[in-house]
Amino acid sequence: xxxxxxxxxxxxxxxxxxxxxxxxxxxxxxxxxxxxxxxxxxxxxxxxxxxxxxxxxxxxxxxxxxxxxxxxxxxxxxxxxxxxxxxxxxxxxxxxxxxxxxxxxxxxxxxxxxxxxxxxxxxxxxxxxxxxxxxxxxxxxxxxxxxxxxxxxxxxxxxxxxxxxxxxxxxxxxxxxxxxxxxxxxxxxxxxxxxxxxxxxxxxxxxxxxxxxxxxxxxxxxxxxxxxxxxxxxxxxxxxxxxxxxxxx
Amino acid sequence: xxxxxxxxxxxxxxxxxxxxxxxxxxxxxxxxxxxxxxxxxxxxxxxxxxxxxxxxxxxxxxxxxxxxxxxxxxxxxxxxxxxxxxxxxxxxxxxxxxxxxxxxxxxxxxxxxxxxxxxxxxxxxxxxxxxxxxxxxxxxxxxxxxxxxxxxxxxxxxxxxxxxxxxxxxxxxxxxxxxxxxxxxxxxxxxxxxxxxxxxxxxxxxxxxxxxxxxxxxxxxxxxxxxxxxxxxxxxxxxxxxxxxxxxxxxxxxxxxxxxxxxxxxxxxxxxxxxxxxxxxxxxxxxxxxxxxxxxxxxxxxxxxxxxxxxxxxxxxxxxxxxxxx
Numbered sequence: 001x002x003x004x005x006x007x008x009x010x011x012x013x014x015x016x017x018x019x020x021x022x023x024x025x026x027x028x029x030x031x032x033x034x035x036x037x038x039x040x041x042x043x044x045x046x047x048x049x050x051x052x053x054x055x056x057x058x059x060x061x062x063x064x065x066x067x068x069x070x071x072x073x074x075x076x077x078x079x080x081x082x083x084x085x086x087x088x089x090x091x092x093x094x095x096x097x098x099x100x101x102x103x104x105x106x107x108x109x110x111x112x113x114x115x116x117x118x119x120x121x122x123x124x125x126x127x128x129x130x131x132x133x134x135x136x137x138x139x140x141x142x143x144x145x146x147x148x149x150x151x152x153x154x155x156x157x158x159x160x161x162x163x164x165x166x167x168x169x170x171x172x173x174x175x176x177x178x179x180x181x182x183x184x185x186x187x188x189x190x191x192x193x194x195x196x197x198x199x200x201x202x203x204x205x206x207x208x209x210x211x212x213x214x215x216x217x218x219x220x221x222x223x224x225x226x227x228x229x230x231x232x233x234x235x236x237x238x239x240x241x242x243x244x245x246x247x248x249x
Numbered sequence: 250x251x252x253x254x255x256x257x258x259x260x261x262x263x264x265x266x267x268x269x270x271x272x273x274x275x276x277x278x279x280x281x282x283x284x285x286x287x288x289x290x291x292x293x294x295x296x297x298x299x300x301x302x303x304x305x306x307x308x309x310x311x312x313x314x315x316x317x318x319x320x321x322x323x324x325x326x327x328x329x330x331x332x333x334x335x336x337x338x339x340x341x342x343x344x345x346x347x348x349x350x351x352x353x354x355x356x357x358x359x360x361x362x363x364x365x366x367x368x369x370x371x372x373x374x375x376x377x378x379x380x381x382x383x384x385x386x387x388x389x390x391x392x393x394x395x396x397x398x399x400x401x402x403x404x405x406x407x408x409x410x411x412x413x414x415x416x417x418x419x420x421x422x423x424x425x426x427x428x429x430x431x432x433x434x435x436x437x438x439x440x441x442x443x444x445x446x447x448x449x450x451x452x453x454x455x456x457x458x459x460x461x462x463x464x465x466x467x468x469x470x471x472x473x474x475x476x477x478x479x480x481x482x483x484x485x486x487x488x489x490x491x492x493x494x495x496x497x498x499x500x501x502x503x504x505x506x507x508x509x510x511x512x513x514x515x516x517x518x519x520x521x522x523x524x525x526x527x528x529x530x531x532x533x534x535x536x537x538x539x540x541x542x543x544x545x546x547x548x549x550x551x552x553x554x555x556x557x558x559x560x561x562x563x564x565x566x567x568x569x570x571x572x573x574x575x
Contacts, residue, residue, distance in 0.1 A: 076462030
């Protein structure tokens, strides 16, 4: 069963066509990687899925429902969470406070002026569970602005997880990381996929990570769908070699 | 922001509260010996409440309104008109002022919450000026340029006894302090609630807030409406203080004064605007008896604070304290 279906989506910015007639189906429980050279339209594509802006043409379905024109916060309510290529967190708040906001919104407390002790305890429990899941429980009371870059990326993933997503969109989770941090994130993504029964779509530049993690790979080039297949098929694909792998080698 | 501050932070927060409320509760006793007078303290409370309402939006949601004087003025006219034509209950007149300001804020807020930054501020100024000109022109109801007269606050009748807040300045001070505490208490509760945390999230990173599932525009609209209710209470108390409502209370320059008080005191702190209002009112009171150009001196102080204490007076103290103790 597909959880995400994208039908012939196009996004224009003036005369620039950032995404051109791309279709894609992601199955429930899949771990899909989207790759492509710089400027291939990967992040624009993510922004279309998550509702940052609507497509110029085409339609997007999430869990069988047409969400093409749905605002971003309502997509979150349906179970879609994302991270950003450039870390988007609340720098002046602690790790705990960063994660708590998503937990409270997801629990339906976002508009409440008061939640009492039961609500507070429930929220605290869920925040602690989320921090444990990503291995940040020891840093709960630190300001995120004081954390290392790698930990900040993990906080952002924890914030996305606080929304209890059915679909998790990760935009270059290992961007700007060293080898060890990259390895940790890779392990984390694998664990989330396995243990949380969460469908994951990730944009990634690091080919080791992509071929290590992904069930299927989608290759974009100049806004168009170039190829799609399992890692072995993609590695053997001549068009991909020419457009992408060849360039980086 | 508990958690991080730990026990020592909690103790300091409690101490701050004790000091502030002691100073406020005893003001009628320590002010006269220092050359002040109780009515000055009343003025500080009223304008502080207004500045704190503006800061509820500016400091804790990150949204700058330059038109909040309109809702301050609506609170004043609402209370004045209620006393003049409808009821002789002073407390009900305050409620009338709040409701008038809050409803106007809810309606106009809905039209501008999609704007950001300068465009939002310009929108608030424009709507604010509309109310100013209405108050100015609609003489038969508002008294026009002369302001609304012909009402006065009434003694509080508790059945067994009455409190004369009309002629007893101290009694009126405590009356204002009571409503100040009520509104400020509600403000503090909201800021500590899940809703208050979504306000902070919007201030800190609007894009992240949106992708955490927060309906950003709706939350800004609610925060805007709440702050209009709050400043409506301040406006109502202002009208009761003077037994008079002035169209200039709706003018955008009055909005600017509120923003100045908030920024001068420290807009990222809850109590900063109270300090800012105290400095502003006391300076105004003292300097205006010396020179007609008192505003130049207040303005100069404002510039100095912005240049050398960008976090405001209270923000500066807090920030230094944090570093000394960590």
